[in-house]
Amino acid sequence: MNIKTTQISESTKLFRFGTPFNTDAVIINTDKYSFTQIDTLPLFKCEKEADCYRLTYTMDKKQCIFGLGESLGGINKRSHNYRMWNSDDPSHTEEKDALYGSHPFFIISNETEKIGVFIDFPTEFHIDAGFTQYDILSVKIPSENFDLYIFSAKTEQEVIREYLKLTGTPYMPPKWAFGFQQSRWSYPDENTVCKVADKMSEAGIPCDAIYIDIDYMDNYKVFTVDEKKFCDFKKLTAEMKQRGIRLIPIIDPGVRVEKGYSVYEEGVKNDYFCKEADGKTDFTAAVWPGLVHFPDFLNNDVREWWGQLYHFLWDAGIDGIWNDMNEPAIFYTPRKLEAAKKKIAERVINNSWDFFEIRDSLGTLANRRDDYAEMYHRPGDGKGNVVSHENLHNLYGLNMTRATVDEFKKDFPDKRIFLLTRSSSAGAHRMAAIWMGDNQSWWSHLLLHVQMLVSLNVCGFFYTGADVCGFSGNVSNELAIRWMQFAVFSPLFRNHAALGTRNQEPYNFDEKTTNCMRHFIRTRYKLLPYMYTEFVNAVKTLNPLCTPTAFYDKSCQSLECQDEFYLGRSVLVTPVCQPNAQGRNVFLAGKHPYLYVRLYNNGLENFEIVPAGNYYAQYSTDEVAFFVKENCGIPTGILEKDGKTFNTVEIIIFVSSVATASYYEDDGETNSYLQNDFFQIDFTVKKENNGTFNIQATTSGSRLPEVKNYNFVIVDENANITRQTFNL
Numbered sequence: 001m002n003i004k005t006t007q008i009s010e011s012t013k014l015f016r017f018g019t020p021f022n023t024d025a026v027i028i029n030t031d032k033y034s035f036t037q038i039d040t041l042p043l044f045k046c047e048k049e050a051d052c053y054r055l056t057y058t059m060d061k062k063q064c065i066f067g068l069g070e071s072l073g074g075i076n077k078r079s080h081n082y083r084m085w086n087s088d089d090p091s092h093t094e095e096k097d098a099l100y101g102s103h104p105f106f107i108i109s110n111e112t113e114k115i116g117v118f119i120d121f122p123t124e125f126h127i128d129a130g131f132t133q134y135d136i137l138s139v140k141i142p143s144e145n146f147d148l149y150i151f152s153a154k155t156e157q158e159v160i161r162e163y164l165k166l167t168g169t170p171y172m173p174p175k176w177a178f179g180f181q182q183s184r185w186s187y188p189d190e191n192t193v194c195k196v197a198d199k200m201s202e203a204g205i206p207c208d209a210i211y212i213d214i215d216y217m218d219n220y221k222v223f224t225v226d227e228k229k230f231c232d233f234k235k236l237t238a239e240m241k242q243r244g245i246r247l248i249p250i251i252d253p254g255v256r257v258e259k260g261y262s263v264y265e266e267g268v269k270n271d272y273f274c275k276e277a278d279g280k281t282d283f284t285a286a287v288w289p290g291l292v293h294f295p296d297f298l299n300n301d302v303r304e305w306w307g308q309l310y311h312f313l314w315d316a317g318i319d320g321i322w323n324d325m326n327e328p329a330i331f332y333t334p335r336k337l338e339a340a341k342k343k344i345a346e347r348v349i350n351n352s353w354d355f356f357e358i359r360d361s362l363g364t365l366a367n368r369r370d371d372y373a374e375m376y377h378r379p380g381d382g383k384g385n386v387v388s389h390e391n392l393h394n395l396y397g398l399n400m401t402r403a404t405v406d407e408f409k410k411d412f413p414d415k416r417i418f419l420l421t422r423s424s425s426a427g428a429h430r431m432a433a434i435w436m437g438d439n440q441s442w443w444s445h446l447l448l449h450v451q452m453l454v455s456l457n458v459c460g461f462f463y464t465g466a467d468v469c470g471f472s473g474n475v476s477n478e479l480a481i482r483w484m485q486f487a488v489f490s491p492l493f494r495n496h497a498a499l500g501t502r503n504q505e506p507y508n509f510d511e512k513t514t515n516c517m518r519h520f521i522r523t524r525y526k527l528l529p530y531m532y533t534e535f536v537n538a539v540k541t542l543n544p545l546c547t548p549t550a551f552y553d554k555s556c557q558s559l560e561c562q563d564e565f566y567l568g569r570s571v572l573v574t575p576v577c578q579p580n581a582q583g584r585n586v587f588l589a590g591k592h593p594y595l596y597v598r599l600y601n602n603g604l605e606n607f608e609i610v611p612a613g614n615y616y617a618q619y620s621t622d623e624v625a626f627f628v629k630e631n632c633g634i635p636t637g638i639l640e641k642d643g644k645t646f647n648t649v650e651i652i653i654f655v656s657s658v659a660t661a662s663y664y665e666d667d668g669e670t671n672s673y674l675q676n677d678f679f680q681i682d683f684t685v686k687k688e689n690n691g692t693f694n695i696q697a698t699t700s701g702s703r704l705p706e707v708k709n710y711n712f713v714i715v716d717e718n719a720n721i722t723r724q725t726f727n728l
């Protein structure tokens, strides 16, 4: 066995197998470390089979597995099978083992031991997390060349911090990205976009972004706008921005094969597209534009070229981008289509088996392995050997992201980019956001949103979310309500729906439902000070925004809890994820009481103190409810009429002895917060012996505060409420 090891930090060890391909997941230069040769691994049994390695670990009964990013399985990933192979699969059913991204970082944890594992490898491999045998975790890597990192620390958070020091600080979006976003496949023209914005404001629903899907383009040609549908694109983006709404266009990687189309011509002329095995012929496949070539994002020059193409959009006043289909998704290749057509024409159907075979000959043309194997890259400076796509498949999305982000940073060095990308791999978390792909309007996918949010957070994707209300299928009113209600706590809060499905915009439901949704969205803006403060804190401290309750409480019940999580330092989120419910059983982890906060549609609020443990929490469809930890508080905005802005912050704080709460501001769009250009106020609220409350504050950062008035709603352990103010 050709394994060598080196110590990266006190808690992180790298085990290098052979000569791995540099995936760019890791930001430190590991080559400069000195390695020593070894032939066994700690913790894992390591076996070399024909052309693969198998690593196995025996788990005890209580050990949980956290992480694995964008994947199915619960918050505890144990008992499921995972395949690291970025897949455009629009059917996220329980038995699936691969989605759009591969994030092979996980933590095996019990009370006494927290072991982090990260396998840095650019293409398919398998992680059997107790699927075949409940107590065996088995990783099978079909190669002799890969990096294995093993982390050991006292807490899960510490393991995550080490992983993030290795792979980079999580992506920081602009502040507007925390507002409500509306999308649909499609708002195909200017009129429709304006109508959506109008209807939102008529309904009193604040919104920060509207997405434009593939139909805005001329014939699905990337970096074009159909001028028949959008006669003055610049004017539209400017008008929308005036109204506080950003337009976010979709970008697909496939470049339509069309003589005279500049992106195509430039790509062909400069050899920017992926090739066939001969290294000369441009690889051709079909996606929405019809026949396309795929840019070779693994190549430095290609990334630079592609990144510059976005100027077309930045110059038109676009502030955010949505990169889709970058697994890359393939509908078919001309070669395989011809073969299938020939087969259909020649084949005589004698029985049902023949029929099924013929039927499937077209149905199985998409995303084929044998097609990917015929697609070739010239990585890096392009001077080395060509590499089959098959050998670095999982890096395509990450490198399209790099192309977009790196050029943006060069041209707008101080600005934060808004970029949503579908396919990703480890390391992408430091560049952009991902969304969870084509889910369905199913209750189980509401739960999946909750669980994947936590798993992705463990892997450094702090800002993420699913298509709220579901992408495919028609959503029921009740599911739509519960999903929007949960999404108040999802960092990315985007309602998106597929072609042909029910209209899912909040104003397209009956009055009662729309009223609920308006309340949820306004409440999201009310809670935005908390969300943003905690998000920035998460990025600065490298602690996930969304964490499993099991990180703090190792009781059986806490470990089994799969539909709750902590959002930031103070809030426990407990969504209702099933139909016909008036509330739900929650498990209040730890030993301390919680404050149950209920914000009703009619503006009333209710505060209740609940002891730790099991509790049936009422949670109706017209309120937003959550728990606040003892001696913690949350800043909220007292909203103006627009439902978006505020001048006064109200801090809801549960004080039994000494409580803390923070509120943070920055300019929301540049990186100057890294240079001390922020304002933060940290409050301490102390309950005195005579029952009064003493509020102290310290401030930090060099920025002048926008908010100077703070109203406190102090709830004590007996649910008595005291109101006090604090002015700067």
Ligand code: MIG
Pocket (backbone or CB within 6 Å): 184, 185, 213, 214, 250, 324, 325, 422, 437, 438, 496, 497, 498
């Ligand atoms: O083949 O652009 O996940 O969000 O609306 C479907 C149309 C292509 C897939 C994305 C989805 C988007 C859709 N796209």
